Amino acid sequence: MSAGLVIVGGSYAAMQIAASAREAGYAEPIRLVSEEPVLPYQRPPLSKGYLTGKFTPAALPLRAEAFYRDNRIETLLGQRAESLDLAARRVSLAGGGSLAFDRLALATGTRPRPLPLPGADLDGVLFLRSLADADRLRERLGGAGSIVVIGGGFIGLELASVAAAMGKPVVIVEAQERLLARGVSPQIAAFLADVHRSRGVALRLRSTVRDIRGANGRVQSVVCGDGETLAADLVLIAIGVVPNTELAGRAGLACQDGLVVDRFARTTDPLVVAAGDCTRHPSAFAGQLLRLESVQNAIDQAKTAGATLAGQEKPYESVPWFWSDQYELKLQMVGLVQGSDRHAVRGSLEQRRFSIFYFRSGRLVAIDSVNRAADHMLGRKLLALGRSPTPQQAADESFDLQTLVAA
Amino acid sequence: MPAVVYVLKDGSERRVDVPEGTSVMLGAIQNNVPGIEAECGGCCSCATCHVYVEPAFADKVPPPDLSESDLLSGVAAERKPNSRLSCQISMTAALDGLTVRIPDKQSL
Numbered sequence: 001m002s003a004g005l006v007i008v009g010g011s012y013a014a015m016q017i018a019a020s021a022r023e024a025g026y027a028e029p030i031r032l033v034s035e036e037p038v039l040p041y042q043r044p045p046l047s048k049g050y051l052t053g054k055f056t057p058a059a060l061p062l063r064a065e066a067f068y069r070d071n072r073i074e075t076l077l078g079q080r081a082e083s084l085d086l087a088a089r090r091v092s093l094a095g096g097g098s099l100a101f102d103r104l105a106l107a108t109g110t111r112p113r114p115l116p117l118p119g120a121d122l123d124g125v126l127f128l129r130s131l132a133d134a135d136r137l138r139e140r141l142g143g144a145g146s147i148v149v150i151g152g153g154f155i156g157l158e159l160a161s162v163a164a165a166m167g168k169p170v171v172i173v174e175a176q177e178r179l180l181a182r183g184v185s186p187q188i189a190a191f192l193a194d195v196h197r198s199r200g201v202a203l204r205l206r207s208t209v210r211d212i213r214g215a216n217g218r219v220q221s222v223v224c225g226d227g228e229t230l231a232a233d234l235v236l237i238a239i240g241v242v243p244n245t246e247l248a249g250r251a252g253l254a255c256q257d258g259l260v261v262d263r264f265a266r267t268t269d270p271l272v273v274a275a276g277d278c279t280r281h282p283s284a285f286a287g288q289l290l291r292l293e294s295v296q297n298a299i300d301q302a303k304t305a306g307a308t309l310a311g312q313e314k315p316y317e318s319v320p321w322f323w324s325d326q327y328e329l330k331l332q333m334v335g336l337v338q339g340s341d342r343h344a345v346r347g348s349l350e351q352r353r354f355s356i357f358y359f360r361s362g363r364l365v366a367i368d369s370v371n372r373a374a375d376h377m378l379g380r381k382l383l384a385l386g387r388s389p390t391p392q393q394a395a396d397e398s399f400d401l402q403t404l405v406a407a
Numbered sequence: 408m409p410a411v412v413y414v415l416k417d418g419s420e421r422r423v424d425v426p427e428g429t430s431v432m433l434g435a436i437q438n439n440v441p442g443i444e445a446e447c448g449g450c451c452s453c454a455t456c457h458v459y460v461e462p463a464f465a466d467k468v469p470p471p472d473l474s475e476s477d478l479l480s481g482v483a484a485e486r487k488p489n490s491r492l493s494c495q496i497s498m499t500a501a502l503d504g505l506t507v508r509i510p511d512k513q514s515l
Contacts, residue, residue, distance in 0.1 A: 377481020
């Protein structure tokens with residue numbers, strides 16, 4: 001019998017590689033090795049509804065146990081892949097033992113970027129990536145007196161919106177001059193900053209952290225670069241992520257801030273595919289190599305990887321999209337705003353129902369929508385088709401953008 | 408416990424008990440009913456849990472809110488008057504036997 005496929009990873013991409021490989025006709029054994037003790041689960045709710053209890057643990061698994069059983073996907077949970085021997089086609093496990101493979105899929109994801117400062121290891125200083133992280137955070141959140149969030153990215157802002165809605169005092173400390181400097185436009189960042197301030201969240205922009213202090217091993221405060229001390233009995237460090245490429249790198253696969261893959265999700269070894277947050281891939285949409293951290297990227301790239309494993313060619317060409325829920329705002333983003341030179345607003349910022357269309361050299365490159373999901377959905381179609389309204393048409397609500405899709 | 412009948416792409420039916428308060432989407436995921444992808448996990452962001460509600464139940468299911476209605480404008484399969492996002496339909500005793508048809512595709 002063939003040794004089949006071994007998938008290293010336990011989240012969206014790992015699940016979807018297995019599902020898509022089977023769908024595309026891959027008939028050999030599939031084994032999914034995940035460091036986490038549970039089946040692949042939703043991560044986005046961990047910084048939102050899961051913390052408030054609105055999203056129950058039962059709703060977290062991406063697929064039920066029956067899915068893995070019916071598709072003959074063996075899951076090895078709570079097992080960490082320690083090293084790869086590509087020549088011998090074996091994965092060694094941390095607990096001893098190894099798995100033989102014919103094909104290998106790496107979906108190792110990312111881990112929170114550490115903050116190498118004194119006090120970062122104090123009790124009450126948390127990160128948020130896994131379900132275990134979320135459980136720790138949820139346990140502490142209810143009783144927290146004052147919260148400092150280090151990092152003004154999506155995770156930090158989502159946690160801040162949950163905590164502020166619970167009536168907790170929250171300070172966000174961000175080193176850049178604005179929120180979400182890496183992910184969204186200055187216009188959306190300014191809008192979200194206003195929303196957070198209006199909910200009582202204090203924003204300290206252009207502010208670094210010097211150290212984190214505590215007593216008896218428990219966190220008590222965060223000291224900023226300018227010397228100001230912020231009281232905190234709960235600190236979330238949310239300053240981005242680092243791709244988990246060590247396993248691949250040590251085995252000789254090309255990595256450059258991400259495991260390098262081609263548009264068929266193949267690594268530099270023809271037997272090995274990779275997908276998800278851990279990869280750096282050629283983006284047909286952006287015309288450059290990208291590493292994306294999103295559910296969309298994980299799922300769509302994994303569909304490509306699954307097809308590749310089954311001997312089919314299904315290039316990864318999706319338009320990137322993302323979402324974030326903060327307070328009652330539904331923020332949906334499609335395309336990539338970086339490099340845009342012009343924008344047009346459709347709808348009303350005051351009413352918190354608008355979309356910003358971004359253009360580069362007159363062509364649509366991205367749309368950020370707040371409580372305007374229809375624009376977002378339409379944007380996905382427009383960008384996939386390579387069609388573009390003019391900035392005037394985008395700003396004019398009497399112009400029906402659907403006509404551009406139908407044309 | 409009320410039941411949902413999912414009509415799959417191949418026309419076959421799967422009858423599944425779904426607890427009151429649980430969404431039709433989650434009922435499908437938890438029971439391994441294929442064809443409902445639910446990429447966003449039910450937060451009404453992705454439109455990959457599209458179903459067609461059988462006309463007999465049209466009046467029993469509360470209508471979509473603005474955000475669902477907005478998303479429905481962008482579903483991958485044909486949007487019909489009975490199109491719904493299954494993550495937004497919460498099961499009740501009155502919906503026992505709710506029959507939903509799964510469209511041929513969920514993503515573009």
